Amino acid sequence: MPRTRCPACSQSIEFPDEMEGQQAACPACSAMTRLTSDRFKIRIPEPRRAASKAEETPQGTAISAVAERLIGNIEKVIVGKRPSIALVLAAYFCEGHVLLEDVPGVAKTMLARALAKSVGGSFKRIQCTPDLLPNDVTGASIFNPKTTEFEFRPGPLFAQFVLADEINRTTPRTQSALLEAMSERQVSIDGQRYELERPFFIMATQNPVDHEGTFPLPEAQLDRFLLKLSLGYPTEGEEARMIDLLRLQHPIETLAPVVEMQEILECQRLVREVAVDSKVRDYVVHLVRATRQHHGLLLGGSPRASLALFHVSQALASLQGYDFVLPDHVKEMALPVLGHRLIVKPENRLRKMTPQSVLAEILNQVPVPVIT
Numbered sequence: 001m002p003r004t005r006c007p008a009c010s011q012s013i014e015f016p017d018e019m020e021g022q023q024a025a026c027p028a029c030s031a032m033t034r035l036t037s038d039r040f041k042i043r044i045p046e047p048r049r050a051a052s053k054a055e056e057t058p059q060g061t062a063i064s065a066v067a068e069r070l071i072g073n074i075e076k077v078i079v080g081k082r083p084s085i086a087l088v089l090a091a092y093f094c095e096g097h098v099l100l101e102d103v104p105g106v107a108k109t110m111l112a113r114a115l116a117k118s119v120g121g122s123f124k125r126i127q128c129t130p131d132l133l134p135n136d137v138t139g140a141s142i143f144n145p146k147t148t149e150f151e152f153r154p155g156p157l158f159a160q161f162v163l164a165d166e167i168n169r170t171t172p173r174t175q176s177a178l179l180e181a182m183s184e185r186q187v188s189i190d191g192q193r194y195e196l197e198r199p200f201f202i203m204a205t206q207n208p209v210d211h212e213g214t215f216p217l218p219e220a221q222l223d224r225f226l227l228k229l230s231l232g233y234p235t236e237g238e239e240a241r242m243i244d245l246l247r248l249q250h251p252i253e254t255l256a257p258v259v260e261m262q263e264i265l266e267c268q269r270l271v272r273e274v275a276v277d278s279k280v281r282d283y284v285v286h287l288v289r290a291t292r293q294h295h296g297l298l299l300g301g302s303p304r305a306s307l308a309l310f311h312v313s314q315a316l317a318s319l320q321g322y323d324f325v326l327p328d329h330v331k332e333m334a335l336p337v338l339g340h341r342l343i344v345k346p347e348n349r350l351r352k353m354t355p356q357s358v359l360a361e362i363l364n365q366v367p368v369p370v371i372t
Contacts, residue, residue, distance in 0.1 A: 063267045090312055094315040106232065113252055123160070160261075163203050163205070276324070335356060
């Protein structure tokens, strides 16, 4: 059965599926609570405090300290989306890319700008349209009549933060221009290879509502994105606070860097050193292999999905101050990592089967390892 948590006393409440979205009294404190399933909601990462110096976690503590500074700075612009910001940072720290799918006006673009400003990195935005060409993204060699030679003019892809806005509105040919950059951090033009400056991070957005004149991303392109996220609408109180913040000027205009780029590179190195027990590693493998064997799926997770789930679990653990990965970290990252990589069989889509319901079933069936 789905469950939620009382905002007043944090009591876990189970409820039948038919009561989803309704109000009910908490059995512990009688506070009225909206029944919404939090099965796949990511907990707000709070740094783990060591009880003594003997229990200090060098990797996790260092990364969580940097993450807290970044999250606090970004929250000056993005109100009430701490879990989503933490997930973007987790992807950033393990050198992945993020696809944001949500309705217009929920600060998808602003999140990318705020992160870029918080680390002082170069930022470029690509507004994807049907007439956008690959050379408009990667750059092109242009003839210089003064030197009688061709000179390479880099495109917007040559930045540390690249926002591909409404990526599904450009043609597959232009979409594919991003593939080499996303997987190999380089661009090949006219037989020449150009390395992209690290850390290199692509955040793409798309609108899930209006599909007129769009080109859905193929599976090979979706598989390159480490995470697929949705910000969602703010609560009533968060929306009122947002209006107050933007009354005079947008906070993004005064946002200053709080982390140096060298610290980000060090965090990306330390994330790979977060310890993963062999039981947890096998748990990752079993979850992904279960998606390939599920009767309701046409396509399950690839080995790239296994690697993605493994690395982003390391990043989430480090954001919470741990220097080792728990099975709970793997479970929390299952939907953001695997949801966009699964294809439900057409006949099962008619039965309202979704990647979310499949993953819920798999997480309930695959035994969780006990770490001692």
